[in-house]
Amino acid sequence: MGWLSSSPDDQRSKEIRSGAVAPSRAERARCWEARDGYFACLDKNNITDAIKDEKAAGKACGEQSKVFEKDCAAQWVTYFKKWRVQDIQKRQRIKELEAQGANRLDVQTDFTPRS
Amino acid sequence: MSQPAIRATMNALPRAATRQCLRTMSTASNMAAKRPTTSCLPKSQTQTYQPLVQRRFKYKTVEEAKSRYRSGPFSWKAGMLFLMTGAGLLFYFETEKERMQRKRVAESTKGVGRPKVGGPFKLIDHDGNTVTDEDLKGRYSLVYFGFTHCPDICPEELDKMAIMFDQVEEKLPGVLAPVFVTCDPARDGPKELKEYLAEFHPKFIGLTGTYDEIKAMCKAYRVYFSTPTEVKPGQDYLVDHSIYFYLMDPEGDFVEALGRQHSPEQASKIIVDHMKEWKGPLKKTA
Numbered sequence: 001m002g003w004l005s006s007s008p009d010d011q012r013s014k015e016i017r018s019g020a021v022a023p024s025r026a027e028r029a030r031c032w033e034a035r036d037g038y039f040a041c042l043d044k045n046n047i048t049d050a051i052k053d054e055k056a057a058g059k060a061c062g063e064q065s066k067v068f069e070k071d072c073a074a075q076w077v078t079y080f081k082k083w084r085v086q087d088i089q090k091r092q093r094i095k096e097l098e099a100q101g102a103n104r105l106d107v108q109t110d111f112t113p114r115s
Numbered sequence: 116m117s118q119p120a121i122r123a124t125m126n127a128l129p130r131a132a133t134r135q136c137l138r139t140m141s142t143a144s145n146m147a148a149k150r151p152t153t154s155c156l157p158k159s160q161t162q163t164y165q166p167l168v169q170r171r172f173k174y175k176t177v178e179e180a181k182s183r184y185r186s187g188p189f190s191w192k193a194g195m196l197f198l199m200t201g202a203g204l205l206f207y208f209e210t211e212k213e214r215m216q217r218k219r220v221a222e223s224t225k226g227v228g229r230p231k232v233g234g235p236f237k238l239i240d241h242d243g244n245t246v247t248d249e250d251l252k253g254r255y256s257l258v259y260f261g262f263t264h265c266p267d268i269c270p271e272e273l274d275k276m277a278i279m280f281d282q283v284e285e286k287l288p289g290v291l292a293p294v295f296v297t298c299d300p301a302r303d304g305p306k307e308l309k310e311y312l313a314e315f316h317p318k319f320i321g322l323t324g325t326y327d328e329i330k331a332m333c334k335a336y337r338v339y340f341s342t343p344t345e346v347k348p349g350q351d352y353l354v355d356h357s358i359y360f361y362l363m364d365p366e367g368d369f370v371e372a373l374g375r376q377h378s379p380e381q382a383s384k385i386i387v388d389h390m391k392e393w394k395g396p397l398k399k400t401a
Contacts, residue, residue, distance in 0.1 A: 009224075018351060019264060019351025019352070020351075022264045022302075022303075022307060022313060024309060024310075025270075025314045028270060032267075055267055059138035073264070073266075073351060074351060075264075075266075075351045075352065075353050076266045076353075079266050080266065080267075
């Protein structure tokens with residue numbers, strides 16, 4: 001192989017990263033694993049927003065970040081980072097509310113008319 | 116009755132036995148009165164000719180009679196009968212209540228002035244064949260909207276859908292059509308859908324179409340989606356969309372929406388319960 005062309009594997013992961021093809025089940029699992037590794041590192045370093053605190057995140061979890069970026073589509077990386085911020089905020093809010101003595105309600109989400 | 120037992124009873128209640136004889140003589144309508152000669156002989160005590168009075172002496176021993184006296188009119192048999200009747204009634208009312216609830220849910224979208232979910236559509240399936248709402252009629256269908264580039268929720272929900280579908284198939288085979296409609300027609304053609312869905316369940320039906328067809332489909336099912344209209348080549352994007360399973364009945368009417376709050380077991384039970392109550396014709400497939 002010449003230096004300009006790349007192996008089929010590289011080609012495939014490049015296509016996944018750019019969003020040209022949808023990842024298969026195995027590829028999705030690999031991405032999720034990389035994501036969990038990256039998030040675990042962020043948790044350990046107390047970083048909530050990996051987009052805002054890019055520098056701190058890059059310094060503390062550079063290695064995990066590289067794997068994350070390699071195994072997931074670029075769009076997914078941004079999505080998961082944003083999702084994490086929201087998820088942390090949601091958990092915090094629930095904790096605050098529960099501390100104030102709020103009761104958890106099971107919200108009805110179907111279209112059944114209430115009697 | 117054995118001989119010692121009779122003796123014990125007679126010894127214990129001699130006066131009652133006398134009264135018994137006298138009553139027999141005076142009751143003309145009684146069957147035993149037709150044979151008065153034998154009715155008062157001690158030997159004939161074994162015969163069951165006086166149901167009313169004899170009920171009081173059905174105990175074989177004095178102890179038994181005493182214990183009967185202590186416990187009053189309650190016995191374990193009466194208690195059991197009471198409990199069983201109560202449990203039976205409770206069960207009946209509960210199941211009936213659930214059935215009525217399901218019926219109300221199913222019928223709340225039928226008729227005039229009801230929210231209309233679903234309706235006619237014309238799309239192509241993962242093999243490139245045209246599929247319309249008419250093709251889905253005759254069976255229940257479970258409709259889910261998503262896209263193949265979905266990062267986390269759709270794959271999870273599709274795995275759930277596969278479990279649900281298998282569980283329903285186990286109980287009522289061939290009555291449910293599992294349908295996946297893409298919200299991202301620009302990237303999800305029949306080929307992509309086929310590859311994608313094969314990893315979840317071989318029987319999943321993938322539907323796609325033009326942007327406008329999908330938009331109309333989403334509108335009919337009240338599905339919100341955020342697919343960009345104009346996509347530049349090579350541009351990656353995610354689609355925000357509603358994540359409900361829509362259960363549609365064999366006439367194409369919306370029955371119930373199943374969401375993230377339902378476990379696959381709960382969801383398949385809801386589906387099977389609705390199916391069992393379907394009175395109309397069904398077109399089963401293998």
